[in-house]
Amino acid sequence: MASPSTPQGTLRQRNVGISTKKTKDGASSDVELDKLVKAAAAKSSANSERDFKAVFVVITALAFLTRFWGISHPNEVVFDEVHFGKFASYYLEKTYFFDVHPPFGKLLFAFMGWLVGYDGRFHFENIGDSYIVNKVPYVAYRSLPAILGALTVSVTYLIMWESGYSLPACVIAAGLILLDNAHIGQTRLILLDATLVFAMACSLLCYIKFYKLRHEAFSRKWWKWLILTGFALSCDISTKYVGLFAFITIGSAVIIDLWDLLDVKRPGGALSLPEFGKHFAARAFGLIIMPFLFYLFWFQVHFSILTRSGPGDDFMTPEFQETLSDNVMLANSYTINYYDTIVLKHKETKAFLHSHADRYPLRYDDGRVSSQGQQVTGYPFNDTNNHWQILPADADDQKLDRHVLNHDLVRLRHLVTDTILLSHDVASPYYPTNQEFTTASIADAYGERAADTLFEVRIEHGKQGQEFKSVSSHFKLIHNPSKVAMWTHPKPLPEWAHKQQEINGNKQIAPSSNVWLIEDIPSLPADDKRREKQERKVKSLPFLRKWFELQRSMFWHNNQLTASHPYASLPYQWPFLLRGVSFWTQNDTRQQIYFLGNPLGWWLASSVLAIYAGIILADQFSLRRGIDALDHRSRSRLYNSTGFFFLAWATHYFPFFVMGRQLFLHHYLPAHLASALVTGAIVEFVFSQDNAELEQAHQASKAGKKPAVPKHHLTSRERFAGQSLLPAWIAAAVILAVVAGSWYFFLPLTYGYPGLSVEQVVWRKWLGYDLHFAK
Template sequence: MAATSTPQGSVRQRHVPGASKKKDAGGISDVELEYITGKDKTKKLGAGNEREYKATFVLMTVLAFVTRFWGISHPNEVVFDEVHFGKFASYYLERTYFFDVHPPFGKLLFALMGWLVGYDGHFHFENIGDSYISNKVPYVAFRSLPALLGAMTVSVVYLIMWESGYSLPACVIAAGLILLDNAHIGQTRLILLDATLVFAMACSLLCYIKFYKLRHEPFSRKWWKWLILTGFALSCDMSTKYVGLFAFVTIGSAVAIDLWDLLDIKRPGGALNLNDFGKHFAARAFGLIIMPFIFYLFWFQVHFAILTRSGPGDDFMSPEFQETLSDNVMLQNAVTIEYYDQIVLKHKETKAYLHSHPDKYPLRYDDGRVSSQGQQVTGYPYNDTNNWWEIIPVNDDKKLGHVVRNHDLVRLRHVVTDTILLSHDVASPYYPTNQEFTTVPLDQAYGDRLQDTLFEVRIEGGKQNQEFKSVSSHFKFIHNPSKVAMWTHTTPLPDWAFKQQEINGNKQIAPSSNVWLVEDIPSVPADSPRRAKPEKKVKTLPFLRKWFELQRSMFWHNNQLTSSHPYASLPYQWPFLLRGVSFWTQNDTRQQIYFLGNPIGWWIASSVLAIYAGILAADQFSLRRGMDALDHRTRSRLYNSTGFFFLAWATHYFPFFVMGRQLFLHHYLPAHLASCLVTGSLVEFIFQTEPTETELLGSQAAAAKSGSKKGVAAVPKKHLTARERFGSQSMVPSWIAAAVILSLVAAGWYFFLPLTYGYPGLSVEEVLRRKWLGYDLHFAK
């Protein structure tokens, strides 16, 4: 294709005779590399530019600390989710076992901060609004950790742009959008995990960029250092919240593209043989998969090592796990179950009791299916006598004192109605594929129907002939003829069943939702020798067994977070900042903390994402029509560098559309950070005029001819590099754009500042002026 004709000073020229033919792995020449990375082979940008970048970096960092730490002691009360993460820090310091759906790294950092300031964990952050002052809690120290990480996030964003070779205005825009964003500030001034998550995500991008820039020095010490640091940052990201896995997708996609290029036998840098390619693949697999996983396991090992005492998290774990905790109440209250005991069965996950009452199933259900019209068997949330069942052996020999054991076949008699539990080949009310559970009178529970009343006690992880115990034996109740498991769920039955839970036979036996336990044995008196509580020795379990069990429980409970929440929002609302979250209010002073991003900054960043997609589409359309509007250097920067930032945004945003759990605005913060990087990059692309290849080559040759040994800074003005000689005039439009954008963003930050910092209180008129879009603010009347 012929080169397009462009005016002098434009970046549209595609080829210059005499340009260096030495190319890197991506087919980029030395001159192009200087343009794309913003770095000269011998000296970074020149001493003058280097000082400007460093001075601006210091300024941005100082401002970041000011905006994050300013008034951090207000309010001196528990705010929003501080009730969770402050409480978890206290549990760590008390070494009391707790359960949470998030991995332990971020919470361990809070515990470390509490330990450093001598806090003993006596306060459990029970309610929003509880006073820190009266309870003597070093809350400022706790809040200082996310504030520190939030301030450093601004610095890391600046460094990402700098290391990627962008101009100073582009660096300032990207970092400034984070610096003056109310959402990032709000999340980093409270005892919350998102500051750790976003900081780790930003560090993973920075470390990978530094690693990629060393692609000409594979397997060097620096190459390995940044590879391992990238993996460590990714591990910290995922070890804080599981959505940190999106950063693995970002980096993994970039690595896959890089490896695909290395595999290309036609690559300009020369083909790698398969042995060398295998080394590259193995190194990246080690640094970005194996090492992060080892770090991830390490935090759980620390988690288990600290939490050695029984606590509120016991109920989420198996009896075997609970035996590893000292002072476990469940194990102390366990009583061996004998035949003819009256027992109370409780579903482990929904906490419903196995229940029956004289009412019958209706003849027909709403969908027209016919029931057995047998006695209803349901799940009931409260403990009463209709939950009492007598456990009977198959032969009903009336012999007392025989212990029920694992895999025994038993029958259950409903004590109040004197009927026998039964399951048969009749569809349940809500699940046509599942069997109905009912009871039948004693005289009908023999003969042909005897088999339908037999159930196997299958203890989870139990051994052959293991004793069946109350509380500690978690078990599945398997109908012997049909091999279905007794199961329940939270969808209430209609009024004919008093909106109680359905009990049915689940053909899928493996799920943990089939697990039950015996909560009590009412027929055993409190003073019975069977209720004696001998001291029990704390047991041990292999680490990986404990880890697998905790992982299963965490994932299951995370997937159950599907209930509605007044401040939940959907992903399509986030880029446009359609609504926020109320964190805290104080009626007397009319003060409130409302979690909300800077609308102006978010709308600019979201608009730029659309502009970037439009530019790529227009460029591809032009190329298809034989028109080349961009030179190779500019297109490489646009697709590779800006494209990497856009990839980070997409991988941190679009997966939320397929999630079924509760979602809130803070889930968009990592994606918002990536959108700020795209914004800084695209502003430079649109507004900055760069020197042509001819100018770059000419000034580079002149500098070399001068023979100066002091670097570019010592070269006479006429021999300065083109980037320096033309830099001031080429960046004027970029500086103007930066000034306009950040002025608008600063105005938005200041306007919503009272909602972010929680003071001063606002009048009705002031609140109404801030009720943009769907912002459901308090004190609006």
């Protein structure tokens, strides 16, 4: 956990020299030493505070300059601006849309559009569409992530400052973010990652400030920083669900902190169990309950704004869609009667229930035997082979105007081949555990196969006796004898089925992937009384019901993002910056935006992570062998503060290895920020060790003991004050000079201008980056 000391809190950080007055026995004068320490500390504290503030202002100004420089270029839609710009427009038009990410970041973009008086008429349909021609205030939109990206550099600096690190360490950590091409590139466009990374950094800063107040538990400041930590965490997860990793980071630190509070031997004295309970409850309230309430609040705002029917309707249930005005689907919903001809459509894959005269092969590729029955498949286009007639279970029931109701048993007759839909205990082509769907002749369907042709219509969230309707009634077709649900999936069947989708019986009835709807009723006459529509009133649903429904849909569709992408990458590639993402190109000028980090900065930070792990292992090994190579303060800082940064990196990186969805380089940005913090801390650890020895010597001198270092270290004020941080400053200068050179070299790919010649592009293909215009 981060050290509570401030940069002025120790001799090592104050950089003050102390000359001691010797007595006859060689011991230091305690009174004289105390006076010198207090006077030097007061003077050095003021100077140091001024230095930190001055550098903070300079770094913040540079951060704004690098983020806003040329932000109006290019003046056309770039990469995923097609999504998040479009969502902002939908908010401004109050039109319902669906996205796999929570609403907070998109609401901020909509707020920027509202501030400048934009009406949202442009929908960002295609990459390359002109902002100028369509009169879009795109610079205002891009200013939001640019501001947050610049402030992220400032917050990184403050994290190091609040954690008690020296000025060189603060400059290195903030400089690695300031001069990183990936952070700059991602914060100059209408994308969500600037909000995500800023909220993540704020959560670390707020928690460090909260932790430093642990000796003032339950004070006003203590509560303030606890609540602000929870708010930052909420903003993080309310932007993207990967914000959950910040909860893991802070949660792990809180667990360690609570475990220490349980220790009866803790320096501050043992806590009673009721007192410990208060600490636990306060943290649970501030870091779990409050963030969850903030998280719900953004969804409430989301639902309150989006009141009109829009492109997101299809992702929601009919009950939800009835809460939206101008809903076309509900306006075209008709009650289904027995003997109607219907077209069934799978909700998720949009495939139609289809059949044709071709039959299943005798054997599949794996050697299993089929029924050789008529093929029943999923087909992406609507034609007459998708027409089915819905029949009552009782063959003698000839009432034409009787409505189909929820939980009715029905049969489906395929009109073109005059056969009846059937499922039976034969394995499907791709799923040996699922049942095959085929058809039976009319004679068999009402004879020996009668039971196998019965299906239950089970409307989602439907009531007993509810009317079955086209379009609006989302339902599952349950095979009555075996209780399997009719299901399909995107993987196409072989050539013998014309590469259409497999239809089979899924034994797991609960998943939403079993849901179908009636797309059309081709047999419905134009003058049928069912076409007479009464004016519909917009209904309402409880907030939590709408929220739960949207959450289920968001999680499901997020997990379905598994398709390949030409610029997708794997987590092991990110720390080494093995590939980037092409955002935008312009052939005429040979300009391009290629999302890529600063290679030298990333490789340095990744190397330092390995160095940190090596230092910890070496220290542990030495301790096991009875060798104590570090002073208490250095080890405490190494394990607690630097360890907290390393924990933040690990929790924002390793979970991606178990994800099955598409992944891109931008997913590493929060982890990269944490690696920059580790880098600053390790540079101080490596290049400022003399200070630790000097401080140890002074403490020994003050106690009247023999100094642990040569005496000239104790009496040389110039060496202690002037040279203590010199190695760290030299290291910082070298690191930032190298990183700045790499940053400048790749700037044309980050800012999108100027255009590069073939030779210049080839020079930048360091690891074979798939850049454009390399020929």
